[in-house]
Structure formats: structure tokens, C-alpha cells
Amino acid sequence: MSVYGPVVKIHPVVVASIVDSYERRNEGASRVIGTLLGTIDKHSVEVTNCFSVPHNESEDEVAVDMEFAKNMYELHRKVSPSEVIIGWYATGYDITEHSVLIHEYYSREAQNPIHLTVDTALQSGKMSVRAYLSAPMGVPGKTVGVMFTPLSVKYVYYDTECIGIELLQKTRTSPSRTNGLTSDLTQVAGSAAQTQEMLSTVLAYIEDVLAGKVTADNSVGRYLMDLVDKVPMIPAEDFETMLNSNINDLLMVTYLTNLTQTQIALNEKLSPFLPTRPSPYPSSFILFKLLMPKA
Amino acid sequence: MASRKESGVSSSNTLDSPVKQIQIEGLVVLKIIKHYQEEGQGSEVVQGVLLGLVVEDRLEITNCFPFPQHTEEDADFDEVQYQMEMMRSLRHVNIDHLHVGWYQSTFYGSFVSRALLDSQFSYQHAIEESVVLIYDPIKTAQGSLSLKAYRLTPKLMEICKEKDFSAEGLKKAAVGYENMFEEVPIVIKNSHLISVLLWELEEKSTVPSKHELLSLSSSSHLEKSLQMLMDRVDDMSQDIVKFNTFSRNTSKQQQQKHQYIQRRQQENTQRQSRGEPPLPEEDISKMFKPPQPPPRMDTLLIAGQINTYCQTVKEFTSQNLGKLFMAEALQGHNS
Numbered sequence: 001m002s003v004y005g006p007v008v009k010i011h012p013v014v015v016a017s018i019v020d021s022y023e024r025r026n027e028g029a030s031r032v033i034g035t036l037l038g039t040i041d042k043h044s045v046e047v048t049n050c051f052s053v054p055h056n057e058s059e060d061e062v063a064v065d066m067e068f069a070k071n072m073y074e075l076h077r078k079v080s081p082s083e084v085i086i087g088w089y090a091t092g093y094d095i096t097e098h099s100v101l102i103h104e105y106y107s108r109e110a111q112n113p114i115h116l117t118v119d120t121a122l123q124s125g126k127m128s129v130r131a132y133l134s135a136p137m138g139v140p141g142k143t144v145g146v147m148f149t150p151l152s153v154k155y156v157y158y159d160t161e162c163i164g165i166e167l168l169q170k171t172r173t174s175p176s177r178t179n180g181l182t183s184d185l186t187q188v189a190g191s192a193a194q195t196q197e198m199l200s201t202v203l204a205y206i207e208d209v210l211a212g213k214v215t216a217d218n219s220v221g222r223y224l225m226d227l228v229d230k231v232p233m234i235p236a237e238d239f240e241t242m243l244n245s246n247i248n249d250l251l252m253v254t255y256l257t258n259l260t261q262t263q264i265a266l267n268e269k270l271s272p273f274l275p276t277r278p279s280p281y282p283s284s285f286i287l288f289k290l291l292m293p294k295a
Numbered sequence: 296m297a298s299r300k301e302s303g304v305s306s307s308n309t310l311d312s313p314v315k316q317i318q319i320e321g322l323v324v325l326k327i328i329k330h331y332q333e334e335g336q337g338s339e340v341v342q343g344v345l346l347g348l349v350v351e352d353r354l355e356i357t358n359c360f361p362f363p364q365h366t367e368e369d370a371d372f373d374e375v376q377y378q379m380e381m382m383r384s385l386r387h388v389n390i391d392h393l394h395v396g397w398y399q400s401t402f403y404g405s406f407v408s409r410a411l412l413d414s415q416f417s418y419q420h421a422i423e424e425s426v427v428l429i430y431d432p433i434k435t436a437q438g439s440l441s442l443k444a445y446r447l448t449p450k451l452m453e454i455c456k457e458k459d460f461s462a463e464g465l466k467k468a469a470v471g472y473e474n475m476f477e478e479v480p481i482v483i484k485n486s487h488l489i490s491v492l493l494w495e496l497e498e499k500s501t502v503p504s505k506h507e508l509l510s511l512s513s514s515s516h517l518e519k520s521l522q523m524l525m526d527r528v529d530d531m532s533q534d535i536v537k538f539n540t541f542s543r544n545t546s547k548q549q550q551q552k553h554q555y556i557q558r559r560q561q562e563n564t565q566r567q568s569r570g571e572p573p574l575p576e577e578d579i580s581k582m583f584k585p586p587q588p589p590p591r592m593d594t595l596l597i598a599g600q601i602n603t604y605c606q607t608v609k610e611f612t613s614q615n616l617g618k619l620f621m622a623e624a625l626q627g628h629n630s
Contacts, residue, residue, distance in 0.1 A: 012325060016489060068384060071380065127488075163438060171321065188509070258609075
């Protein structure tokens with residue numbers, strides 16, 4: 001086993017689950033443990049899911065409900081058959097002797113299990129997430145022990161996860177830690193405001209550089225040039241036509257959807273008068289379909 | 296805009312409903328996203344159960360677990376057993392084991408179907424405050440999390456209870472496609488520790504946040520949505536044709552009945568004048584069987600679906616218009 005073991009890639013949903021189970025721990029328990037599920041690659045281990053396992057810890061002994069762990073794993077396997085046990089997690093900052101015992105159990109379930117610690121009690125000042133691999137050490141034949149070697153931890157996101165996390169970040173700033181879901185133009189306005197903020201930071205930096213307060217950095221300058229180049233140089237009339245045709249398309253679609261909605265509302269209002277009077281055949285539907293092949 | 300007005304309409308409807316707001320934990324959102332991402336590629340829907348509790352007039356959703364897909368090899372897979380086992384296990388680790396609803400992913404916004412109606416009805420019948428969360432992964436990938444919570448209106452609940460889906464039943468309850476479902480506003484809430492975690496993630500993550508929302512190239516999404524809208528409109532027109540034929544048949548039958556009765560009477564008067572015994576009165580209703588009226592429920596569902604499509608398309612176009620105007624402003628600076 002090389003010193004720099006595999007890279008551990010964690011999805012944020014896993015850490016959020018761990019934090020949640022820590023918040024719901026039994027009275028008197030100082031830490032929570034659970035199983036990590038995911039997939040193993042040649043050079044990396046990707047952790048995608050987890051579940052907590054009830055356990056009891058006292059000064060001299062530790063008891064883990066292994067039946068429960070097996071059961072839960074089976075249930076999880078039914079939903080995502082590709083996930084395997086890749087290790088276990090514990091909340092707290094240090095690795096205790098009990099951890100060694102638990103780690104041994106997990107070595108029976110998976111090859112080279114990783115051990116993840118999440119510092120929910122914020123002992124080190126922030127919530128650090130660290131991963132370890134175990135390696136035997138000592139004098140063979142006499143005192144042998146286990147050493148936990150640290151691994152590098154990276155956070156990976158799916159695209160949609162990115163967007164979800166961005167939305168969750170907004171709850172940090174509100175006093176009641178809540179955030180409603182907005183829709184429509186307000187979201188575009190929000191994004192525009194964000195971009196504006198970023199542009200003003202960049203502008204402030206440029207001003208400083210020009211005034212000589214900050215030394216110019218070539219790589220930043222190159223990025224800035226890329227940024228300015230990204231706005232395409234289109235002759236004004238071409239841009240006008242493009243813009244107008246796009247706006248026209250969108251307006252037409254809006255008009256037609258409004259028409260459709262009116263039509264179904266009409267249809268509904270007229271149908272109670274049936275069966276003596278048949279409802280009018282919706283001619284706007286035909287119109288709609290004739291115009292649509294262009295889109 | 297129109298969507299804001301619609302939410303105004305639905306909020307007045309929810310005055311007499313037990314749930315006025317939904318509060319979701321960030322964890323649930325992440326889990327739903329992950330479930331679709333991993334298991335939902337290619338297949339239509341992924342589903343799962345929501346767990347939580349009810350506090351005053353708020354429904355708090357604190358956890359969830361996914362359901363395996365139905366297309367498994369072992370056909371004797373017991374869903375109920377899976378659910379029971381899962382809930383029992385979660386109880387051991389102090390997770391709320393109260394069922395408060397279910398979630399489902401949708402494809403371009405098509406979720407108004409008979410199956411959804413039935414499931415939601417059985418949930419709402421058993422647990423009064425339950426909701427169905429509709430997660431739209433494609434719209435989310437475009438830049439904004441699309442998660443909506445729906446409940447059946449009390450009127451629709453009544454109809455489902457009596458299973459009376461005929462035209463008279465619907466007329467009695469005065470249910471239109473607009474008050475089939477009511478939307479409940481959602482709020483995301485995170486605990487303090489999760490906030491700490493979020494700070495940590497912001498520091499550590501090196502993935503640049505992609506500004507998908509401001510991208511202008513979303514016409515394929517619009518095309519797809521319009522395609523689905525057209526399909527539904529096709530279904531609707533077929534349904535209307537069916538209904539027209541039915542009504543025409545009924546009126547024709549009425550005429551025929553009328554004619555038959557008249558002829559009978561004429562014959563009877565003739566026979567009386569000739570002194571012969573009148574013909575026996577035949578049972579007319581057995582001779583002219585009334586045609587089967589087509590079920591009106593499907594029309595209602597289709598109309599509801601068309602309405603949802605129209606709403607999403609309008610939202611989409613309004614966003615795009617905003618983006619186009621922004622692009623214009625950017626060009627204006629250049630030239």
C-alpha cells in the first residue's frame with residue numbers, strides 16, 4: 001500500500017447525513033458511527049451514501065449492532081445495486097482504541113475499508129472531514145498494532161447537486177435559516193445581481209492595479225482578457241435581427257400557450273351543458289399545431 | 296405575471312387545508328437530487344417516501360428514503376415489507392418515522408396522471424397532511440431547483456372517495472382542472488450544524504459554480520416542452536371527438552326512441568279502429584340500450600396536465616426574455 005493512498009471523493013449529501021445523525025444521537029452517546037457506501041475506482045474511492053448504525057460505547061467495551069448494519073445494507077442495495085460498503089465513519093476528532101475494533105469488523109465486510117472522521121463537535125475550530133486507511137505496523141511476532149494513514153479528501157458534485165448546494169447556501173445568510181424557493185424572473189434577477197457583484201469586484205481590482213496600489217499579476221490579466229473577449233463582436237444589425245427573431249419566437253409561444261389555456265377553460269365551461277349541446281371543436285388547436293413545426 | 300396570480304388563487308384555496316407551508320431540510324433536497332442522478336437516468340420516474348412531522352400548520356420534512364425501481368427481476372418483491380423494514384430500522388437511529396408524503400421525479404413537467412392521483416389519494420386518505428413533491432431534474436439542471444409540493448383539493452378528495460367519475464359526479468362537486476391540485480409553498484431550513492458544514496464546503500470546494508441559469512442556449516428545452524404540450528393537446532382533441540360521437544349517438548337514439556313510440560301509438564290507434572287487440576307494450580329501454588358515456592376524469596386530467604405545461608412554458612419564456620434583454624444591454628455597451 002503506497003503512502004499516498006487513494007483519493008477519497010465525498011458527495012456533500014454524505015456529510016449532511018452524518019451531521020443529521022449526529023444531531024439525532026441518543027442521550028449520553030458522545031459520538032455516532034455508521035457505514036459508508038459507494039464505489040471504488042483504481043485510484044479513488046467515491047462515497048455516495050451512508051447510514052448510521054446504533055452502537056454503545058463505554059470505557060472498556062464497544063457494542064455495534066451488526067445485524068442492523070447488514071439489514072440496512074441489504075435494503076440499500078435494493079435501491080442502488082452498484083453501491084458497496086467501502087468503509088465506515090465516526091463523528092469526533094480523535095481515533096480511539098474502540099475505533100480499531102470497529103475498523104477490524106469493517107475489514108471483514110470490505111477490502112481496505114476507509115475510516116472517515118467528521119468533527120461535528122468542532123473541536124478543531126471548524127468541521128474538518130478527514131479520511132484514513134489502516135496499515136499494520138509494529139514488530140512482527142511481538143507487538144503489532146494498527147496505524148491510520150491519512151488520505152486526501154475531495155468534494156465532488158453532480159451538476160444538479162451544485163445547484164442544490166447553491167440554493168442551500170442562501171439559508172446561511174437569513175436569520176431564521178430559511179429560504180423560500182423562488183421562480184420566474186426573480187431568479188434571473190438574482191443571478192444578474194450576483195454577476196454584477198462579481199463584475200464590480202473585478203473592476204475594483206483593475207482600478208487598484210491602474211492606480212499602482214496592487215502589483216499587476218500576469219495570469220489575472222490573461223483571465224481578464226479572456227473575459228472581455230467572450231462577448232462576441234457582432235455587427236449591430238445582425239444582432240438586432242437575431243434578438244428580434246428570438247423575442248418574437250418567445251412572444252408567440254407565450255401567446256399560444258395563453259390561447260391554449262383559454263381554450264381548455266372554455267371547453268370546461270361548456271361541457272356541463274352536454275349531452276344536448278356538443279362542445280365546439282377547438283379550432284385554435286389546429287392553428288397551434290400548424291404553426292409549431294417551425295419551432 | 297400569470298404565475299404569481301395563480302399562486303394567489305391557490306393560497307386562498309389553502310385557507311381551509313391543514314397544511315399551509317412545507318419546511319424541508321437541506322438534507323432531503325440533496326437526497327432527492329442524488330437519487331435521481333444515480334438511478335433515474337433513462338427511466339421515467341424515481342420515487343421515494345418522505346418522513347417528518349406536522350407542527351401546527353407546517354409540514355416539516357426531515358428525511359426521506361428512496362424506493363427501488365419497479366422493473367426488478369424478482370416480481371414478488373414486497374414493497375410494503377421494504378417500507379416496514381426501512382421504517383423500523385430508521386426508528387432505531389432516531390429518525391422520524393412518520394410518513395408524511397412521497398416524492399416523484401418528472402419528465403419535462405408531466406406528472407398529472409391517473410396513477411399519481413390514485414397514490415396521492417390513498418396517502419391523503421390515510422394521513423391528512425400528506426403531500427407529493429414533484430422534482431423536475433431537467434429544469435434543475437438548467438439552473439434553478441424545481442421542487443413543487445402538491446395536495447389534492449378537498450373537493451377532488453370527495454370525488455375520489457365516492458369513486459364517482461362520471462359527468463354528473465364532477466358537475467356536482469364543481470371540480471375544474473384548475474382546482475384539482477393545490478400547490479403548497481416550500482421553505483428550506485437548515486440546522487446550525489449544517490450551516491457550519493455549508494461554510495466548510497464553500498471554503499473547500501474547488502468546483503467553480505456554473506451559472507447555468509444565465510445561459511441563452513435553452514431552445515431545445517423549449518422545443519421538448521412544446522412537443523409534450525402538443526401531444527397532450529392531441530389526446531385532448533381525441534377525447535373531445537369521442538365525447539362528440541357519444542353525444543351525437545345519444546341524441547340520435549333519443550330520436551329513434553321517439554319515432555318508435557309514435558309509430559307504436561299510431562299502430563295501436565289503427566288496430567283499435569279495426570277492432571284488433573293492441574300490441575303489447577314492449578319495454579323500450581331494453582330495445583334501445585343507451586350508449587356508454589365516456590369517462591370524464593381523463594379529460595380533467597389531460598386538461599390539468601395541459602395547464603401545467605402551459606404554466607412551465609410561460610415561466611420559461613419570461614426568464615428567456617429577461618436574459619435576452621440582458622444580452623442586448625451587454626452588446627449595447629460594446630457597440
